[in-house]
Structures are given as structure tokens and as C-alpha cells.
Amino acid sequence: MSSFVFIGGDPAIDFLNTEIAQEGRRIDLFGRPDDVLQWLKEVSGRDVRSPLSLPKVKQLRAAARVLIASGRRPRRREVDVVNAALARGRGSFQLRTSKGEIRTHFQPEADDALFMLASYVADFLASADLSLVKPCQGTNCVLHFYDTTKSHTRRWCSMAGCGNRMKAALHYRRSRAAGG
Numbered sequence: 001m002s003s004f005v006f007i008g009g010d011p012a013i014d015f016l017n018t019e020i021a022q023e024g025r026r027i028d029l030f031g032r033p034d035d036v037l038q039w040l041k042e043v044s045g046r047d048v049r050s051p052l053s054l055p056k057v058k059q060l061r062a063a064a065r066v067l068i069a070s071g072r073r074p075r076r077r078e079v080d081v082v083n084a085a086l087a088r089g090r091g092s093f094q095l096r097t098s099k100g101e102i103r104t105h106f107q108p109e110a111d112d113a114l115f116m117l118a119s120y121v122a123d124f125l126a127s128a129d130l131s132l133v134k135p136c137q138g139t140n141c142v143l144h145f146y147d148t149t150k151s152h153t154r155r156w157c158s159m160a161g162c163g164n165r166m167k168a169a170l171h172y173r174r175s176r177a178a179g180g
């Protein structure tokens with residue numbers, strides 16, 4: 001089983017979700033460079049052999065968090081961080097079809113971890129509707145997801161996780177209020 005969380009609906013958001021919270025404590029799933037390579041392997045399906053600087057990965061993740069999930073106007077500072085990572089690597093544009101629609105997709109070469117991460121971020125920023133990036137409503141949960149439901153009513157990172165916990169908490173509160 002993977003030790004990472006893949007509920008974001010897009011690798012760019014799953015990248016943000018490598019910082020999680022458990023019992024109110026923040027946990028960074030990128031503790032070592034090998035964690036980043038393992039994550040990239042699980043996302044891309046390819047063996048990524050790349051020297052990398054963990055502080056740079058975290059700097060990129062922090063910039064991506066602001067650009068993708070803060071709701072703020074994009075600022076030069078964060079854009080520069082992503083661009084610096086994008087300048088490192090190579091890749092190619094491809095066409096992909098999904099549900100009868102055609103889209104461009106950038107396929108990074110698997111030889112530079114920071115570049116791969118930045119290309120996921122750039123791909124998402126260029127094509128996504130950022131108003132559909134939402135935080136999970138679970139108490140103390142810090143995960144985000146891309147709400148691709150038709151009605152745009154997704155509220156939880158996962159029904160099995162926060163969805164259930166919140167339902168149980170609500171039920172408990174209601175039954176206590178009813179004196180039960």
C-alpha cells in the first residue's frame with residue numbers, strides 16, 4: 001500500500017497533499033529525498049533517478065500551494081519559483097483524449113525530479129478551473145481536492161476518512177442534543 005495520499009484528482013494537488021495532518025499535528029510525507037522519488041514513481045509509473053534538493057522541493061510545494069489553493073491573485077514571487085524549476089528539464093507536449101475531448105498534456109522526461117513536479121503544477125495551472133480547488137471540510141484536515149463532481153458539491157477528501165468521521169461526530173452531537 002502507498003504511504004501517500006492520492007485523493008486530489010490531479011498530481012498537482014496530490015503534490016500539495018504530501019503535507020498532511022494527523023490528530024492536529026502536521027506531518028510532512030517528504031522527509032527524505034527518496035520519499036520524493038517514490039512519490040514520483042507512484043504518480044508517473046516511471047522510475048525516476050534524479051539527484052534532488054529537498055529544500056527546493058519544499059520551496060516549490062509552498063509556491064504551488066499559494067498559486068493553486070490560496071485563492072489569491074498570482075504573485076511574481078511564486079511564479080518565479082515554478083519557472084526556475086521548469087527551466088531545468090525537458091519534456092514534450094502530447095495530445096490526450098478524455099470523454100470525447102482533446103487536450104494538450106505535457107509529458108516530462110523522468111530525469112529531473114524538480115522539473116517533473118513543476119510540470120505537474122504548470123499543467124494544472126494552465127488547464128484547471130481553480131475555483132474548483134477546495135479544502136476538505138474535515139476538522140483538522142489540511143488536504144485539498146479538485147472537485148470534478150457534476151454538481152460541484154464534494155466536501156471531503158474521502159468518504160471513508162473525513163466524510164465518515166464528520167458524519168459520526170454530527171450524529172453524536174445530535175443524539176446528545178436529543179438527550180440520547
Ligand SMILES: [Zn+2]
Nearest residue numbers: 136141157162
Ligand atoms: Zn479530509
